Every structure is written in C-alpha cells, then in structure tokens.
Amino acid sequence: MTSRPIGKDVPRVDGWAKATGAALYTDDLSLPGMLHGALLRSPVPHARIAHLDTRRAAALPGVKAVVVGSDLPAVKYGNWRLVPTTQDELALARGRVRFVGDEVAAVAAVDRDTAEEALALIRVEYEPLPAVFDLDAAMAAGAPVLHEATPDNVSVTRKIAFGDLEAGFGASDYVREDTFTVQAVSHAYLEPCATLAQADDLGRITLWTSTQTPYIVQCLLASTLGLRENEVRVVKPAVGGGFGGKMELRPWDVCAAFIARRTGKPVKFALSREEELATGRRRHPMRLRSRVGFKRDGTLMAKDLQVLLEGGAYNSMGPTATFLVGNFGAMLYRYPAYRYAGAHVYTNHAPAGAMRGFGAPQALFATETQMNMAAEALGIDPIELRLKNAMRPGDEIPDVATVGTCGFAECLERVAEMSGWREKRRRGPGTGGGKGLGIGCYSFITGGVFNWFNTPYPFSAAEVRAYADGTVHLLTMASDIGQGSDTVLQQILAEELGIRMQDVQMTAGDTAMTPKGDLGTWGSRVTLMAGNAVLEAARQVKEELARMVSLRFDLNVVQEVELKDGMVRSKFRPDRGIPFAEAVAMAQKANRGKPVVGRGTYTPRDMGLVTPTFSFGAQVAEVDVDRETGVTRVTKVYTAHDCGTVLNPMAVDGQVHGCIQMGMGYALSEELVMRDGKTVNASFLDYKMPGALDMPECEAVCVETHDPRGPFGAKETGEGPISATAPAIADAVWHASGYRATGLPITAEKLLAALDGDDSIAGERRAEASCAIPDPRPRG
Amino acid sequence: MSLCKFAYHGPETLDEVLALLAEHGPAARVMAGGTDLVVKMSRGQVAPAVVIGLKRVPGLGDLRFDPVHGLELGCMTRVSDVLEHPAVAAHYPALAEAAQATATVQIRNMATIAGNLCNASPCADNAPTLIARGASVELRSPRGSRTLPLAELFRGPGQTVLAPDELLLCITVPPPRAATGFAYLSLSQRSAVDVSAVGVAAGLTLADGRVAEARIVLGAVAPTPFVATAAADALRGQRPADEAFPAAGDAPAEACSPLGDVRASAGYRRKMVAVLVRRALERATARALADGRARTARPAEVTP
Structure with a gap:
C-alpha cells in the first residue's frame, strides 16, 4: 500500500x-457468570396495566432477577435532551402500555431458555384502552390520548417559510396539488440489537452495545440510573449495520445495566429478528400534501408543503424528522417562495425513528414525483425542467442553509448522457413493451449542525x-x-x-x-x-x-x-x-x-441550521414491467453524484449500491404491514427486502467537487442516493406502464390493480386525505 | 426463541430408523435437512420428544436415473442435488426449475426434496412438478412398504397420510417421454430467494401437432397441491397455436381456492394462476416441440 x-x-x-x-459483535461476547436477559412485551396496543405479578417467574430455578417498571428510577429519556418535554420514554412501562411490543418486564437467568420460560410465568392483566392506528384517527376530535401532556396527539410541529407564497402562486401559470403517502419500512440491519452490561463493586457500569452513538447511550443511561456520565463506560464492538435504528438508549441497555448492578453479574440481552421487525424502530410513514406553481416555461415559483408524520407511540427521533422533511422539501431547486408545516403525530404503533436518508426519502419521493408529473403536464422533458430550476453553488435557503459546492446541474447532464435518456425517454408512457426509464434526484446533509442532544463537548x-x-x-x-x-x-x-x-x-x-x-x-x-x-x-x-x-x-x-x-x-x-x-x-x-x-x-459553527455542506445527485432507473403480473424488475440504475472529492472510490460505490438496494425495497416491496397494531410480516420471509440476486446493474460516476469544509474536499455519500431511487423507479414504472404511483410501495398486486383500473387496491382515495395540522389543543 | 427439550438419535441403518419410529411413534420426528423442522421447533410449533436424524444412514441421498426406470430420489436427496444433476437438467428441466425456485442456496444445500414434500406446505415448490410428472412415493415402516401417487400424500397444510411409524423412503419419477414438455413457474415479490405466492407446473405430450395429454398442478392456491384435471383434459386435441391456450388458465383459476394473506390477496393469486398456467403451457410446448416426434407419430407410451 x-x-x-x-x-x-x-x-x-x-x-x-x-x-x-472473526469480528466480534456484542452477542459474540461472553463474561464469566454472565446472565441472559429476555423482555416481556405488551401483546396489546394500548392498555392500562391493572395487575402485574412476577412471583412465579422469580421463583423459577435459575432466574436471578425479574424487573418491572416500578423497580427502575422513573426517569424518562430521549435523544432530544435540549427539549426535555420531548423525552417521553421509560425503559419498562409504568402502569400503561402504548404499542404492541412496549416493554413491560425484564428477566435475567442463568440461560436464555430459563429467561424465556420465566417470561411465560409473569401474569399481566391489561385493561384495554381505545387505540389509534392512523393519522386521521389519532388527530380526530375526541381521539384517545397517548400521552396526557399531549392532548391532541401532536407532539411536535415545525415550520419553515421564506419568500412571498401568495405572489409566487399568483404569478404561476400552472399550479398543481398532490398528496403522497409513504409507508413504514425497517432498517433490517443484519445484526439485531444486543447489549452486555457489567457492574463494578461501586456500581459503575461498562456496557458493550450494538450502537451508532456510544456517547448518547453513555449520557442517557447514566441519567436514567442516577449515575454521573463517566460512571458509565460504553464500548461499541463490531456493529452489523444501524441505518439510524441504533442511535438511542434502548430498554435492554437500561435493564442490562440495572440488573448487573443489582445482581453483581454481567447481563446480556440479544434481540431476535422477529422482535426487531415487530417492535423495532422504523422509517416514518408520512402523508405529504404538496402544492407547487410554475411559469409556463417551467420556472418554479412557489411550493407549499404540509406533512403529517406518523410517529408511533413515542417521539424517538421524530422531532428531527419533522424539521428535516421540511428542509429536504426545499432542497434541489430554487424556490422563490416556500412554506412548510409539519406535525409529528402519536399513534399506537411501534415508534418510528431515524432511518437512512432521514426525512429525505419521504420528502423527495413527493418532490421528485411531482416534478415528473409537472414535466409531463407542461410538456417539458423532466431533466430539462430540473436543469432550469436546479440549485447552484452559493444558493441559499433563507434563514436555513447555504449551499456551498453543488454539482447538481452537472449530475443531471451526466446521468442523461450515461443512460441515453434523451433518446429512450422520447417515446410515450406505456409504449415501450413494458420497458421504461425514470429519474429521481437527491440532496443530503453532510452531518447535522443541530445540537438537540445539548452536548457541551465538541x-x-x-x-x-x-x-x-x-x-x-x-x-x-x-x-x-x-x-x-x-x-x-x-x-x-x-x-x-x-x-x-x-x-x-x-x-x-x-x-x-x-x-x-x-x-x-x-x-x-x-x-x-x-x-x-x-x-x-x-x-x-x-x-x-x-x-x-x-x-x-x-x-x-x-x-x-x-x-x-x-x-x-x-x-x-x-x-x-x-x-x-x-x-x-x-x-x-x-x-x-x-x-x-x-x-x-x-464543531460546526455559523453554518446555518442544517449542515456544513450538501451532497447532490441524479439517478435514472430502467425497469421492466410485466403487464400481466404487475411485477416490476429494475434492470439498470445510473447514478451521477457529487460527494465532493472521493476519498475511497470502492467505499463510495458500496454506499451507492447499498442505497439502491434499500431504495428499491422502499419503492417496490418493503412495508411493515400493520393490522390492529400488530406487525403482520415480522420475518424476512414476508418482509420483502431485495436480496443480492434482485440487484440491477449499477453504473455510477462521481461529479467531483472540492468542498472546502470537508477533509480533502469530501462530502457525504452514505445516505443521499437512497432518496433518488424510489422516485426514479416510480417514474420508470410510469414510463413503462402509464401508471403514476403517488404511494409506495408499488407492489405487483397494486400495480396490476391500478393498470386494470381497480383503484380500491391501489389506494387512490388518499387524494382526498387532509394534511392540515389542527390548532393545538391546550396542553395538560 | 428456545428449542424444546428432545432426545436426538442418529441411527446408521434403515432398520434402526424404522425400529426407532416403531418405538417412539407420534412422539418422534424424522429430520432430513432440518430446515423446516428446526424452525418449527424453535417457534414452538412442534415439540417432538425424539428427533431421528437420517444423515448417518448411507445411501438415502442417492439420486439415480436410467431411461427405463426413470428418476429415483432417496429421502436424503437435497434440493441442490436435483438442481445440479445433469440427468435432471437433460430430462426433467421442470424439476430443476422447481428446485431453483426453492428458498436460497444455503437452504437448498441442506433441505431435501422429501422433506419439502413431508412438510406439506401448500406453497412447497417441489410438489406441483413432481405430481405433474406422475411421481410416486414409497412409504416404509416396520410393518412393510406401500407406494402411493405423490398427490395422495397430502391431506392438508402440514398434514400427510404418513403414519407415525412411516418413513418416506424414496420418490420415483417415471422416465421421460417422447414429445413431452413440462415447466414450472412461480411468482413472488422478489425475483429470487422468496416463498412463492403462486406456483404452477404444467406439462403436455404432443402427437401429430396436437395435445395428446396435459397436466396442470398448482401450488399455494389450495390446502394441498391442486391438480387441475378438468382444465388439463380440456386441452386434449388442441393445437398449441389454437385459441384454447390463452384461456387454459381460466378454469384452474376459477377452481382453485387460494387464501388471501400478507403475500398476496386471493384475487391476485387467482389472476396469477391464469397467467402462469398459460405461460407454463407455452414453455412446456416449446420443450415438447424440441422433440421432432411431436409433429409426427403418436407416441406409443402415452399413459394416464
């Protein structure tokens, strides 16, 4: 070398x-005398715990500890330490459960089998409470309240506004308004969460845990247990993926540490795949209503975006998502006027959290699909329409962010060239014998400047x-x-x-x-x-x-x-x-x-509200739609991206491929299917993540810029491209079949129904759905 | 999830296997590749007190082919053995297609065809082609041996006619016939590595350019593999180019009884039966026509 x-x-x-x-992940670690933990989870979506009896479990030979909510300090935690009212989670439920999977009790025993046997001996009487499973039900007048401090179930609202919106729409020749819906998907990291805690004789903790954020876990675990920050040591072993799903303190961390202190023995918890899929964090499902105005020549004049985020039972990273989706809604193009209003809504589902692209896959599916619809209506080529409005170096989102380096326009040109766009796209939708190609673009942050964790450190x-x-x-x-x-x-x-x-x-x-x-x-x-x-x-x-x-x-x-x-x-x-x-x-x-x-x-300073610098890119997907089965195969994906100066081409390619894989699942097959609050497809058999054999040929080029804020000029590449893939595939499906998807995923069954004119399955009714955010009700 | 407590036996002869089955009967489960059994045990869906592993018994995994007796698959023949065997590729391409549609490389390297059948999942990929191909199974117990047409093995989802002391010893597939083609098509959300939402095996024998005999067997659309006899019989005498083929899937689509679940709705499954039956017949026809005799003489050995 x-x-x-x-x-x-x-x-x-x-x-x-x-x-x-040979790499050691948390679950590979073992300590002498180690106990094995297991978690009892709520089987019901919303209930009062009327009675909880752990005596039989505690009496089972081999069981060393049984812990319930009232045993733990009543300290709520959450990543938004800067705004303590957003911290709404407890490691174990106290008197109330809010989703199927909410942790109720923890057992530690000499082996895993005994711990699970003990779980079955815990008696819980649940007094069911009415539950809400979607945005409309949660926001309806008189809806059941999940958290008393939030009587309208709207836990966070965020706004962004600049320019004269009315003037912008007034001067527009063409205005359209569309509603988009996107589903919950899983990070599906290959290593399920695991944690191992050891206490010393003074009760200080060492925690090996599968995390993206050792420092955050350290601080929150300390405050949850009443320890000082440095009385907790967090060690991150090899981690098998996180994608945003491992950036918080989680109940098993708290339970492992608490039981280790109580028993003096090391305690390990390791989640199963089923637990992960059924109860784990997920990408926020959202409903986005977007109104956008253009001049006849394609010049963007104004955009008004309203977004409802289905957050599930707790805030998790929802407050950040609520801001970022609005930020990403303003990216890529020069909007003279822009208004965003977003609301994060509690429901009795497993909480959504951060996930790769965080806010961008949802915002950009809407933005990019709407651009493609507008291009069609205006009779302008989608790439030309984008070039006309593309952000350029030095552009500003007033009061929010400044664009530094920006190779977006060049990315558009390059991807058009690579894919033979101008030739192939000339034919009309549904005329290519099932073949089609489509475009989607992205921009993403290279690190966040926000300090919601309120760290006093660099x-x-x-x-x-x-x-x-x-x-x-x-x-x-x-x-x-x-x-x-x-x-x-x-x-x-x-x-x-x-x-x-x-x-x-x-x-x-x-x-x-x-x-x-x-x-x-x-x-x-x-x-x-x-x-x-x-x-x-x-x-x-x-x-x-x-x-x-x-x-x-x-x-x-x-x-x-x-x-x-x-x-x-x-x-x-x-x-x-x-x-x-x-x-x-x-x-x-x-x-x-x-x-x-x-x-x-x-530590970033004086860099606006979002990031030191943004990545940009454009992607073209080619698909083959089987008109008789509705099955869409992605055959090729072309990407031109600006990640600053490339530090390691192989690593960049890997990230682009990973984004395409995840974006493809988002577009076509992945969805956590919920019924009465339960995840129906909590296994890799029925959670349809694309595998290696589903991958299309991927061709990518870097449009290199040199960003003065990045080391050796580098910007990000790990998250941005994911947001381009779903809209590119959706646009390609339109080009191939004539069906324009405004909701995801575009499953074979949905697509076939839509092509056969059966709208009930394709879910087009949501065109009427509201994204209005109600006036806040008085807080309790 | 934790595994139940059980005793494991690893007999080294067939007689020992049968003796163990006789001794433990309903409390015992036979394990071939274990890819279904162990998953079911760890989920608590079955809790056998005794597991009898077959892997140490020599000869059970043999795959034999000769043009007179056909193909014989021992009960330890793995899915990947079928997929990789040149005789299967040459004479039974539809069996290879079904093997290819089964799970993943890793699972195919462990799982056996017999296990896939005995597990009796309605969506088992290997059942429809074998039934269409006229396979029979030999069931052996200390009481003796009996041979059944494969279609008669299945009673319902997860249920077979195997008695507690019986072992599915081998699967026999009749020899390839002249001017005959079979094909297996399955549909799932992923292009590979998935459980089939619909599986269709179809085959036909041509004589004088017309269908002399046809078979259509469907997977995942009924409690057991569904043999669409009437629809197949209706093809007799048709020319492959006739209008009859485009509609050949409509009757089976009507007759089957798919469930709706998270993988696909009942309605979608029905529609896909119609599409896949037609496509499978087209592919089978192409294979039959590849044999020059399809357009000429009536093959002598056509039997029901």
Whole structure:
C-alpha cells in the first residue's frame, strides 16, 4: 500500500475479520457468570396495566432477577435532551402500555431458555384502552390520548417559510396539488440489537452495545440510573449495520445495566429478528400534501408543503424528522417562495425513528414525483425542467442553509448522457413493451449542525499518538457501524502523516478510552466531522515532527516540510529528511520523553441550521414491467453524484449500491404491514427486502467537487442516493406502464390493480386525505 | 426463541430408523435437512420428544436415473442435488426449475426434496412438478412398504397420510417421454430467494401437432397441491397455436381456492394462476416441440 491512500480503492480495515467471521459483535461476547436477559412485551396496543405479578417467574430455578417498571428510577429519556418535554420514554412501562411490543418486564437467568420460560410465568392483566392506528384517527376530535401532556396527539410541529407564497402562486401559470403517502419500512440491519452490561463493586457500569452513538447511550443511561456520565463506560464492538435504528438508549441497555448492578453479574440481552421487525424502530410513514406553481416555461415559483408524520407511540427521533422533511422539501431547486408545516403525530404503533436518508426519502419521493408529473403536464422533458430550476453553488435557503459546492446541474447532464435518456425517454408512457426509464434526484446533509442532544463537548474529536517505532494510534469515539468510517479515518491520517495504512492502529467508539466527544454515526457526519478532527490532530503531530527536521537540517524558515513515503523531509531538498520513526524519537527526546500526541476536534459553527455542506445527485432507473403480473424488475440504475472529492472510490460505490438496494425495497416491496397494531410480516420471509440476486446493474460516476469544509474536499455519500431511487423507479414504472404511483410501495398486486383500473387496491382515495395540522389543543 | 427439550438419535441403518419410529411413534420426528423442522421447533410449533436424524444412514441421498426406470430420489436427496444433476437438467428441466425456485442456496444445500414434500406446505415448490410428472412415493415402516401417487400424500397444510411409524423412503419419477414438455413457474415479490405466492407446473405430450395429454398442478392456491384435471383434459386435441391456450388458465383459476394473506390477496393469486398456467403451457410446448416426434407419430407410451 502506498503512503498516499486518499482517492484509492483501499479495502476495509475490518473487511477480513468480518468476511471470515472473526469480528466480534456484542452477542459474540461472553463474561464469566454472565446472565441472559429476555423482555416481556405488551401483546396489546394500548392498555392500562391493572395487575402485574412476577412471583412465579422469580421463583423459577435459575432466574436471578425479574424487573418491572416500578423497580427502575422513573426517569424518562430521549435523544432530544435540549427539549426535555420531548423525552417521553421509560425503559419498562409504568402502569400503561402504548404499542404492541412496549416493554413491560425484564428477566435475567442463568440461560436464555430459563429467561424465556420465566417470561411465560409473569401474569399481566391489561385493561384495554381505545387505540389509534392512523393519522386521521389519532388527530380526530375526541381521539384517545397517548400521552396526557399531549392532548391532541401532536407532539411536535415545525415550520419553515421564506419568500412571498401568495405572489409566487399568483404569478404561476400552472399550479398543481398532490398528496403522497409513504409507508413504514425497517432498517433490517443484519445484526439485531444486543447489549452486555457489567457492574463494578461501586456500581459503575461498562456496557458493550450494538450502537451508532456510544456517547448518547453513555449520557442517557447514566441519567436514567442516577449515575454521573463517566460512571458509565460504553464500548461499541463490531456493529452489523444501524441505518439510524441504533442511535438511542434502548430498554435492554437500561435493564442490562440495572440488573448487573443489582445482581453483581454481567447481563446480556440479544434481540431476535422477529422482535426487531415487530417492535423495532422504523422509517416514518408520512402523508405529504404538496402544492407547487410554475411559469409556463417551467420556472418554479412557489411550493407549499404540509406533512403529517406518523410517529408511533413515542417521539424517538421524530422531532428531527419533522424539521428535516421540511428542509429536504426545499432542497434541489430554487424556490422563490416556500412554506412548510409539519406535525409529528402519536399513534399506537411501534415508534418510528431515524432511518437512512432521514426525512429525505419521504420528502423527495413527493418532490421528485411531482416534478415528473409537472414535466409531463407542461410538456417539458423532466431533466430539462430540473436543469432550469436546479440549485447552484452559493444558493441559499433563507434563514436555513447555504449551499456551498453543488454539482447538481452537472449530475443531471451526466446521468442523461450515461443512460441515453434523451433518446429512450422520447417515446410515450406505456409504449415501450413494458420497458421504461425514470429519474429521481437527491440532496443530503453532510452531518447535522443541530445540537438537540445539548452536548457541551465538541461534535467530533480525535487523538493521534505517534510512536518511535513508526506506528501511530488513532483514538476517536466515531463509530464505524459497517459504513467504513474506520477505514476512511485511517486513510485520512495515513495520508496526512505520509505513512502506510498498516502503520495505523485504531481504538474507536469507547467512551472511556477515546476523546470526548462524538455525537455518533448519523446524518452522514463521520467522514466530514471526525475526518476534520483527525486531520487537525494529525497536523499537530506533523508540526512537531517538522520542527525536528527543520532543527536537524537547519532548514530555511521558508522551506516546507513534507511527510511523505514514511519520511519527514524538506520538500525543496528531499535529501534533507529522516524517517518518520526517527523524527518521532527525536521529538520525544527533545521533549524529555513526552509522547508525541495530537488532539483535534470539530464543531460546526455559523453554518446555518442544517449542515456544513450538501451532497447532490441524479439517478435514472430502467425497469421492466410485466403487464400481466404487475411485477416490476429494475434492470439498470445510473447514478451521477457529487460527494465532493472521493476519498475511497470502492467505499463510495458500496454506499451507492447499498442505497439502491434499500431504495428499491422502499419503492417496490418493503412495508411493515400493520393490522390492529400488530406487525403482520415480522420475518424476512414476508418482509420483502431485495436480496443480492434482485440487484440491477449499477453504473455510477462521481461529479467531483472540492468542498472546502470537508477533509480533502469530501462530502457525504452514505445516505443521499437512497432518496433518488424510489422516485426514479416510480417514474420508470410510469414510463413503462402509464401508471403514476403517488404511494409506495408499488407492489405487483397494486400495480396490476391500478393498470386494470381497480383503484380500491391501489389506494387512490388518499387524494382526498387532509394534511392540515389542527390548532393545538391546550396542553395538560 | 428456545428449542424444546428432545432426545436426538442418529441411527446408521434403515432398520434402526424404522425400529426407532416403531418405538417412539407420534412422539418422534424424522429430520432430513432440518430446515423446516428446526424452525418449527424453535417457534414452538412442534415439540417432538425424539428427533431421528437420517444423515448417518448411507445411501438415502442417492439420486439415480436410467431411461427405463426413470428418476429415483432417496429421502436424503437435497434440493441442490436435483438442481445440479445433469440427468435432471437433460430430462426433467421442470424439476430443476422447481428446485431453483426453492428458498436460497444455503437452504437448498441442506433441505431435501422429501422433506419439502413431508412438510406439506401448500406453497412447497417441489410438489406441483413432481405430481405433474406422475411421481410416486414409497412409504416404509416396520410393518412393510406401500407406494402411493405423490398427490395422495397430502391431506392438508402440514398434514400427510404418513403414519407415525412411516418413513418416506424414496420418490420415483417415471422416465421421460417422447414429445413431452413440462415447466414450472412461480411468482413472488422478489425475483429470487422468496416463498412463492403462486406456483404452477404444467406439462403436455404432443402427437401429430396436437395435445395428446396435459397436466396442470398448482401450488399455494389450495390446502394441498391442486391438480387441475378438468382444465388439463380440456386441452386434449388442441393445437398449441389454437385459441384454447390463452384461456387454459381460466378454469384452474376459477377452481382453485387460494387464501388471501400478507403475500398476496386471493384475487391476485387467482389472476396469477391464469397467467402462469398459460405461460407454463407455452414453455412446456416449446420443450415438447424440441422433440421432432411431436409433429409426427403418436407416441406409443402415452399413459394416464
């Protein structure tokens, strides 16, 4: 491996261990005397717990602890620490359950079988309460109330507005209004949640847990148990995916830690796939009503977006989703006037949370589908319509965000070229013998600037320790959950210090060992934020070593010292230099043994309300629709994307492919089907996630920009592309069949019904559905 | 989910298997690949006190073919064995299609054809083609042996006519016939790796360019594999190009009794039966026509 790893196809540093099964995930860990936990979950969607009797369970041989809500401190938690009224969850229910799967009791026993046997011995009498399962029922007058503090079931509302909306619509030649609905889908990360807690003799906790956010879990677990923050140590082992579903403190973390303290024994909880699918976090189902106005020539004049988010029984990350969907609704195009109103609504379903793309897949399915509908109505090619209105570098969303680098227009041109768009799209809808192609575009944040967690620490931090043997050790709380950030951060470090990948070792995601702070893996933030922290730390080391070489060779002060090929040397006179290891040894001796250490942090400031910088991209999907079965096969996907400067092409390709896989499921087959509050398809047999064999051919090009805010010019790529795929496929289905989907997923059965003129199955009735947000009722 | 407590036996001869079955009867379950049984046990759907594993008995996994006796699949023949066998590819392409439609590579490498049949799931992919192909099964117990047409094995979802002491020992498929083609088509939401919402096996024998005999068997649309006898009989004497084929699926679609569930509604399944029957017949016809004799003489060995 060269000493210039940036921009190269550097393989995953964790790839071998994961491919061979050597990587240790939380459930692989075991400690002497460890107990196994299991959770009793509510079988009913909404009820008062009239009676709870755990005596028989506690008496079962092998059972070491049975815990119910009243045993735990009554401390509510939630990620929105900045606004404590949004923190509405308890680890175990106290007197009331609000969804099927709400945790009621926890058991720890000598083995998993005994723990599950004990669950069956717990007697719970539920007094059923009326439940609400959809937006309309939840918002109706006199609807059952889930949380007394929220009498209208609307827990959060957010607004964004700029420009003169009335003037914009008034000056429009063409105005259309459409309603879109999107479903709940699962993260379906391959590693179900697991946690292992150990308590020391003072009751301090070490928690190994499958998380994206060790720091958030550390803080919230401490406050939930009445401990100080650093009396909890959270360690992130290998994590098998998260996609937003593992960024909160969860009940099993609390129960494991509580029981470990009570029994003095380590306690592990590991969820099953069925628990994950039936009760786990999910992407917010939404109803979006969008009114948009154009000039006859296609110039966008105004947009009015109203969105209702079905949040389920608790807030989870809903407050952020409620803002972001409005933000993403304003992205991609230059809207002279824009108004957004969103409301997060409680229902008796498992709570929705953050999920890859967070707010963008929903907002952009609506935006992009509506653009395609408008293009059709205006008689303008969809790509031309987009080019006419595309955001450009330096554009602003007033009072919200400024667009820095932006290769959107170039992405549109490139994707049109790659896909043969102008030729293939010339034919009318439904005339291609079942074949069609369609377009969708995206923009996404590269990390969030928001501090809903109210951290007093930097957003990211890194420590670099350089040793006299030529190795360096990188310490950061940044959490690789499978996205490849450990690899990219090591690339950044190796590049900056001019050393090889194998000279770098890394300790990450351990709240006791790695520098504070880090907000975790979400919002496509790690490469930019942790990357900048690593860069800053590396530069301190570099400066120290440069000083040594400058001294040793008596370099002129104007001479640059470069770290390259394992050497620290004058750039002007490369013969004047010494190996990296020697330079470290020199620096240490010069400082009387003080280690050579660099410390870097990153916290975004004065960067608007959203992000340091946005990614952009355009995608074209080709499909084959079987008119007789309704089955849609995606045959090819072309992507042109602007992720800044590419740090690792192979990793970027992997992210694009992953986004296409997830976007395809969202478009065509994935949905958590709910009946009376229960998830009907809680297994991978019936939750239809596309597999490797369903993947289309994927062709992607990077339209490189150099973003001054990203390390080496990089922006995000892990989440953005997912939002383009569903609208691109939906548009391709229209082009192939003539059916324009305004709801997802476009299952074979739905598509066939629609093509056969049977609207009852396709669900077109929602055109009448309201997205109006009622006036708030007085809070209790 | 936790597994029930059970005793595991790993007999090494067929006689030992039969003795164990005789001894434990209804308390015992036979395990071939275990891909259905272990899942059911871990979900608590079955709780056998005794599990009799077959993998140590030599010879049970043999797959034999000869042009006179046809194809014989031992009860430990894995789905992937069928998928990969050159004789199956050459003479029984529809069996390979059904094997290919079964689950995933990993499961196909463990699961057996006999297990797929004995599990008696209405959507078992391997049942319709084998029935259409006229397969029979040999059931063995300490009391003796009996042979049944495969269609008679099934009683309902998860239920077979196997007595508690009986083992499905082998499956026999008649030899390939001249001017005959079969095909299996299934439909599911994913293009691969899925459970079929509808499965259709169809086959026909041609003589003088006309249908001499046809078979249509449906999966996942009735409690047991559904043999659409009337619809198949109605094809007799038709020319493959005639108008009869486009409508050949309508009668079976009418006659079957699909359920609606999260995989597909009953109405959609019915519609798909009509489509898939027609397509399967088209593919079967192409295979039959690939044999030059289809257009000429009436094949002598056509039997019901």
